[in-house]
Amino acid sequence: MKIPNALWANLIQERLSNVDCIKQGWILEGFPENQEQAWMLQSSGIFPRHVVVLYAPDTVLIERNSGKRLDPVTEEVYHTTFDWPSDELIQQRLVKPEDLSEEETSRKLLEYHRNFPGVFQIYQKILKSINADQPCMDVLSQVLTYVQTRHRSAAPFTPRIVFCGPPGSGKSLQAGLIAQKYHLVNICCGQLLKEAIADKTKLGELVKPYIDNGYPVPDKLVLKVLADRLNAPDCVANGWVLHGFPRDIEQGEELQKSHSPNRVFFFNLPYESIMERLSQRRTDPVTGERYHTTFRPAPTPVIQARLRQNPRDNEENIEKRVEAYYRNAAELEDFYEDAFYVNADQDPHVVFEFIESCIIKPLPCKKVKSL
Template identity: 45%
Template sequence: MTPITFSLATCESALASDLDSCYKRTANHLIAMDETAKPLRIPPEMAIYAEKHEIFDLVQTLVTNLMVDKPEDPIQYLIVLLKRGSVEVPRVMLLGPPASGKRTVARKLCEHTQVIHITDSNILKEDTDLTKKALQYKAKQQDIPGDLWIKLIQQRLSKIDCVRRGWVLEGIPQTREEALSLQEAGVAPNHVVLLEAPDAVLIERSQGKRIDPVTGDVYHVTFIWPEDKEVVQRLEHQKAVSEEQLVAQLMQHHREVHALRKTYRNCLKGIDADQPHVDVFDQVCCGELLEAVSADATNMGELIKPYLESGQQVPDSMVLQILTERLSRLDCTTRGWVLHGFPRDLEQAEKLQESNFIPSRVFFLEMTDDVAIERVTLRSIDPVTGERYHSLYKPAPSPEVQTRLQFNPKDSEAQLLQQLKEYWANASSLQDLYPEAVYINADQDPHTIFESLESRLVGRLQNDS
């Protein structure tokens, strides 16, 4: 067999034209070169060794990441990638309209996962030639040119802290044009979270905001109020935009959100922001636990992936293994945890207790089947604006919107009745297992339900202390 030789120029040309096809064409050969760029003859045995030990895949991954992220220090970047192995760091875009709670959720998410929080304001705090150029536009009260803004984002995300730990982009991108430019620049998220809420709720939320000048945390006199009296005393009024300005911003968001949905449809998760921020965060951070495990290149990930792809229920033994591993992490052991919708039956609850994960408080949200059917089966979404509607509680504002509304097949009455049947079949045994559980009437508005939960939880904590 005649050895194959490649020159540096040949390899670079192939990479530039089509990276994937380049690696496919050279899948049985190892590319090598000396510092003088003279082609080297490679024994066939080396290609066999490289194929056996997946060296081609490793090189493809390294070069792909290098070309996408374009780090300032490529050698250190590659060292970090090799040390990290196959674990993929979080790359999250957190999007949503004004007053949807992006800042609060982003801060909690970064605190929870130790990733880097990136906002438009802290991007401009970098001491680089690009930021100095951008600040000149800001000083003249001019918009930063789009190409310069994309370079600024790319520059920040290529720094070693983002490469090593991952990042959350808060409120970026805002338009489809910006999203496509980021894609062309190689900024590719593995998760996009879109917060959604009715305009009336967002307008109400925009009033009464307070900010902690020490931490930068945002609070609200109605929805989010700090428990620490020292924090309360130092809160400052946050300058609020007028209702006319907010309405204009919301209209701009509605014009762009459908295009953003299409751009990131393969990794997008929409979350209802019209609920307590704790619940929003739980859905952002914990709702994808099984999916995140399946995406991880581990034995457990490979085992549960077929169940998720086929829509089958993951076996309890696997769920418990994943769950107990997650609850054993430092953040859960020091700060506590909330399980939503788990355990579903007595066997799961007993296995959870056997693993020594015993809840300090259990809540049962109660409503009749008729109310559940009314809530679920009559809801729909406008695919153009992303706005959610309900035939009774929030009907479409016009016949034009009504005709384009879409219903989720999972919200059909037949599927819901099956879920209710399974729930009631297990409810009594779970109630017997948790005799001190608190029962909350869920046939109320969300804020009233949250206040009921919070008052009982706070009361329990005070009694325990």
């Protein structure tokens, strides 16, 4: 039985949110296999910094696979040419895996060649192809050289971008897309606080009681955590896109003093659209697949019957979150008088193209009044 793409994405997102991945980083191998899976990762907020594609002629790959042998006792994998065990006892019990026949390998290669162009399109700005038909140490050396390099931003200046908008307006998705294309640091304020707690920093220890008890973290603490991140070398060199902060004019004024943004976007979405996007979201607890009662209904009555709603998505909680945003939005909009306004009630690709055009073009020059 094939595992649904959405379930894969959910499992990967859950694993990558663990403390060890947040602190040490991660390597994801064998996924995504197609464009839909790549989009699923992006929708889950997973944006790799480097993508390495190892390639070799199909004849070489078929030959490599056909020589693999499995030890059923230890589950160690050996190879008839490259890694044959010296122990005769091990040699006698080795078996050829069932799914590594030449026909099966050819079928998998055909599927890979069919799906790879879609994956390449998603990750072309951060992808490097490396010839795997050479000694493994040479391959490793090239991979290490690539992943240790910093991408040069394609932006015409060092972007310092802020996204503001109500819940459900697509800030996280657009931040991830912009960060990936221009190699910016994607900073979600809420996630940043969780990372500080996971890292067990002094600030993280101060933040932890507020997060654990569901209380708002004081502005002074948030600003200290945020300042530490924005002062890091990658943010200074590559630029950043920030969402989830500022939420009111006081926070905006404090941010302006230390790390003045040079692009601010306000996402506009009608209240009815917010409700429609969020209140109708459902999750299948069995497969992890996400559905929407209007835009992506469950395919069968059985699945429909077992769908569940996240408590954050009930209408009462959505209303509270929307009211909290609009309580301070007008003052924040006045404060950022050069901000751009985004119609978020349209296709995400259209929204992305508009944001990108505003990043590339220069800000309007303010006219100096003559005395």
